[in-house]
Amino acid sequence: MPHAGIESHVPYCDAMSRDLFPVTKNLIYLNHAALGPLSTRAYEAMERHARDQRDFGALHWREWYAEYDHLRASAARLIGAEANEIAILKNTSEGLSFVAEGYRWQQGENVITTQLEFPSNYTPWKRLERRGVECRIAVLPTVEAIEPLMDRRTRIVTVSSVAFHNGFTADLEAIGALCAQRGVLFCVDAIQSVGVLPIDVRKANVAFLAADGHKWMCGPESAAIFYVAREHRDRLDVLESGWTNVDRRGKFLQCSVDLLPDARRFEAGSLNTNGIYGLRAAIDLLLETGIEKIAADAIRVSTKLADGLEAIGWRVASPRPIRSAIIGAFPPGVERSMLQWHRHLEKNGVICAPREGMLRFSPHFYNDDGEIAKVLDLLSSRA
Numbered sequence: 001m002p003h004a005g006i007e008s009h010v011p012y013c014d015a016m017s018r019d020l021f022p023v024t025k026n027l028i029y030l031n032h033a034a035l036g037p038l039s040t041r042a043y044e045a046m047e048r049h050a051r052d053q054r055d056f057g058a059l060h061w062r063e064w065y066a067e068y069d070h071l072r073a074s075a076a077r078l079i080g081a082e083a084n085e086i087a088i089l090k091n092t093s094e095g096l097s098f099v100a101e102g103y104r105w106q107q108g109e110n111v112i113t114t115q116l117e118f119p120s121n122y123t124p125w126k127r128l129e130r131r132g133v134e135c136r137i138a139v140l141p142t143v144e145a146i147e148p149l150m151d152r153r154t155r156i157v158t159v160s161s162v163a164f165h166n167g168f169t170a171d172l173e174a175i176g177a178l179c180a181q182r183g184v185l186f187c188v189d190a191i192q193s194v195g196v197l198p199i200d201v202r203k204a205n206v207a208f209l210a211a212d213g214h215k216w217m218c219g220p221e222s223a224a225i226f227y228v229a230r231e232h233r234d235r236l237d238v239l240e241s242g243w244t245n246v247d248r249r250g251k252f253l254q255c256s257v258d259l260l261p262d263a264r265r266f267e268a269g270s271l272n273t274n275g276i277y278g279l280r281a282a283i284d285l286l287l288e289t290g291i292e293k294i295a296a297d298a299i300r301v302s303t304k305l306a307d308g309l310e311a312i313g314w315r316v317a318s319p320r321p322i323r324s325a326i327i328g329a330f331p332p333g334v335e336r337s338m339l340q341w342h343r344h345l346e347k348n349g350v351i352c353a354p355r356e357g358m359l360r361f362s363p364h365f366y367n368d369d370g371e372i373a374k375v376l377d378l379l380s381s382r383a
Helices: 040-056 061-079 092-102 123-131 143-149 172-182 230-235 273-289 291-311 338-347 369-382
Strands: 086-089 110-114 134-138 154-160 185-189 208-212 224-228 327-330 353-355 358-361
Touching: 040 273, 061 086, 061 224, 061 273, 086 092, 092 123, 092 154, 092 185, 092 208, 092 224, 110 123, 110 143, 123 134, 134 143, 143 154, 143 172, 154 172, 172 185, 224 230, 273 291, 291 327, 291 369, 338 353, 338 358, 338 369
Parallel strands: 110 134, 110 154, 154 185, 185 208
Antiparallel strands: 086 224, 208 224, 327 358, 353 358
16 A cells, blocks of 8 residues: 555545545635645545654655655646646746746847736736836726737736736636737736646647646645746746755766756745645645536525525625636625624635635535525524
């Protein structure tokens, strides 16, 4: 029996989904846009590795390194990439910063982002102004809003696949086609979609993508995937140097400084091995379940929630039709603040998040109609 490897599992079926997420026994958990709970698969993989390190130290390091390769392969399958295009980083911010600071800008060039971005996909680009790079802000992540801002000095367009607060879902293929037509690189902050919505980086002409594993992939924190299209790999300077992203050729003393030829060049030191075990198991569960099915189930439950909120007087800010699993809604009246509503739900075992003056609900594929009904009953009884 392997010391820390992933065990084989029977195929996923609907009846098993909630049992795979023990959080369902304790809470109505609608906060995946902040942090996803670990499945039993992810937890057990991490526990096996932790026990292995506890009992055997580094004896099985070869198995650990093989797990890195398994994660890259699984992540590549999830987004339509190749394993050698995937680097393992600690978070989305790191990946986006690698693009912003690693691209070889010339003074007077510009990057386009949008008004709907989380700080991770705003601050790295805005800080480029110190280097003479203009950061242009589109109203929405749409072709109609982005194209008028593009000119011959536009080098990168960067958007969130799904807006963190209201679930606005970008048409990545349309934006990617525009970028290809104009010779502009396309960068995506995909943390709010990978794991719950399908994405194909090749079809969408994505050059760079970053996504943490701890939200919709339901993996641990400090384990993220960073995709760099092979044809654009050499367009980024590598910002960090270490002992794992160079071709040492077996040497440690005065080793070669030649970068590895694939995306591992962005992995400059020891990785979060325990997190890698958890994330690989989490992604494999998604692949086993089927991302199309996951998306359909999550959007159906989210639409039911949005419809129910409107029926009891809440104003839903998420665009219709619902295309993501993030529902942002404003409470009715002025008698109670948004934070009071949030506390009321949390006190009754419903976990969501206050964002931008709204309550943000973010269910996943294993949430069910009964949970949505309970949430609506709690809100109605408080009205």
